[in-house]
Amino acid sequence: MKNKYTLCIAATATLMWSACHNTQKQDQAPPATPVNVITAQKSDAVYYDxxxxxxxxxNSVELRSQVGGFITGIFFKEGDVVTKGTPLYEIDRRKYVDAYQQAKANLSSAKANLSKAEKDVARYNMLLKNDAVARQTVDQATAAFETNKSQVEAAQAALSSAATDLSYATIKAPFTGRIGISQVKLGSQITPGSTLLNTIxxxxxxxxxxxxxxxxxxxxxxxxxxxxxxxxxxxxxxxxxxxxxxxxxxxxxxxxxxxxxxxxxxxxxxxxxxxxxxxxxxxxxxNDDSGNRIQIPYKAVTEQMGEFFVFVAKDTIAEERKVVLGPRIQSNVIITNGLETGEKVITEGFQRLRNGGKITLGPPPSAQGAVK
Missing domain, CATH: 2.40.30.170 (Efflux pump adaptor protein, beta barrel domain)
Incomplete structure (x- = not known):
């Protein structure tokens, strides 16, 4: 009976000692985490979006002909720069030259008829003063004069139209620019307004x-x-x-x-x-925010659910800080909000930290091992 009592006391003492020892361990503060820091500083940050x-x-134009016919001349090298007014293509001009010459002759004839009618009006008016001609004859001469004058105007318009068609038979560069690969070859038939010749x-x-x-x-x-x-x-x-x-x-x-x-x-x-x-x-x-901005190494930033954080060293305590990032500049990143100039930002060792954790300055264990 005495032995059982002794064993019970010994077991109780052992349990009490173990509990006190564990309490002492829990009361001891965790060791400080060694970290490296840099000082947040402003520097010139020029960045672009x-x-x-x-x-x-x-200026770009598709070249199309305003008259029909067959291509008889190509006067440029594809891909070259052509100056304004340079002839590029020629469409068979013969019928347009003939039409121009005919319109010119028609104008000369109309002018001759107008001149004769004008003289007739002058002569008949003189005879009318002497009662040597009937009034009806004078009126007919005046009407003929007005008709011939209209015919001259029509002939001038026809000549202008023929000259325009003749000019359209030679297609010129509308401005100085680079011309592309021709879409037609010599002998190709051109439909006015629809056939694409080239682009400049x-x-x-x-x-x-x-x-x-x-x-x-x-x-x-x-x-x-x-x-x-x-x-x-x-x-x-x-x-x-x-x-x-x-x-x-x-x-x-x-x-x-x-x-x-x-x-x-x-x-x-x-x-x-x-x-x-x-x-x-x-x-x-x-970017409008370019200028003198705070930059820190990008490796000091952690992301949590789309938000970004850094750890700032406050004496021997690590404070987790939410920041707003700007663009990255090589290995650094712009901080647009959340940091002030002069604050100590933890760049190494923060992976083992929590907000309020104790720190000590110095290379983290992994870095120490690397040095050894």
């Missing part, structure tokens, strides 16, 4: 069209009245940046009621013919 764009000629488009300057959301309209109206050479940049299909800046050329007259978007056109100089009509590109528009 990207819009998918397409290069477009500011201006190349310098040239435009870039983008489509923007209606919420951004005011932004572009502001740019229209206050822009600089650095407002617009152009990224080419190979990823390089075009060497020359652009300026806003036009904003479309209204919003597309189906998509809620509006077209904006930006003009770029193109003296070296780098930009081609129809080329795809990315138009970069200077």
């Amino acid at each position: 990207n819009y998918q764009g397409a290069v477009t000629a500011l 488009s201006s190349g310098n300057p040239i435009g870039v069209d983008i489509v923007v959301n209606e919420q951004d309209i005011n932004r572009f109206y502001k740019i229209q009245s206050n822009s600089t050479d650095s407002t617009f940049r152009l990224q080419l299909p190979d990823g390089s940046i075009y060497s020359k800046g652009g300026k806003l050329f036009a904003i479309d007259r209204g919003v597309n009621d189906q998509t809620g978007t509006i077209k904006v056109r930006v003009e770029f100089p193109n003296s070296n013919d780098v930009l081609k009509d129809g080329m795809s590109c990315v138009l970069q528009v200077l």
Whole structure:
């Protein structure tokens, strides 16, 4: 009986010691987490918003003939720049030359008849004064004169029309631009107004069209009245940046009621013919928030359900802070809200932290292991 009592006391003492030991362990604070920090500082941040764009000629025309016939001459090299007024195509001119010459002869004949009628009127009026001719004869001569005058006017109109048709037989460049591949060959028959001969488009300057959301309209109206050479940049299909800046050329007259978007056109100089009509590109528009902004390493940011956070070192305590991100600039990111200049942002070791956790400055364990 005495032995059982002794064993009971020993077991109770063992349990009490174990409980006290565990309580002591729980009372001990967890060790501080070693972290690395950087000081949030402002620096120049110039960044752009990207819009998918397409290069477009500011002036482009499809060449079609206004008279019919067969192509008898092609006077250009496909793909070359042609100057305004340069002959490009010739349609068989023979019948138009003949029509012009006939109209010219008809005009000469009508003028001769008018001259004779004018003299008849003058002569009959003189005879009428001496009662040597009947009034009816004078009236008939006057009517003949008016008829011949109308015939002269009609002949002049016919001559002008024939001259116009003759001029249309030679198709000239309406403006200076680059001409494409011919759609017809020598000997092809042309139907007036329907047969496409070629397309010519201006190349310098040239435009870039983008489509923007209606919420951004005011932004572009502001740019229209206050822009600089650095407002617009152009990224080419190979990823390089075009060497020359652009300026806003036009904003479309209204919003597309189906998509809620509006077209904006930006003009770029193109003296070296780098930009081609129809080329795809990315138009970069200077962001309004560019300037002296806080930047921190992007690796210091964590994301939780679409929101972004960083840990800020407050003496020996880590404070979780919600931030608003701007664009990324290489390995850094712009902070538009949530941080102040001079605050210490934890860049390494925060993966093991919670809000209010204790920290100590120094490389985290993984970094220490790497150093060893």
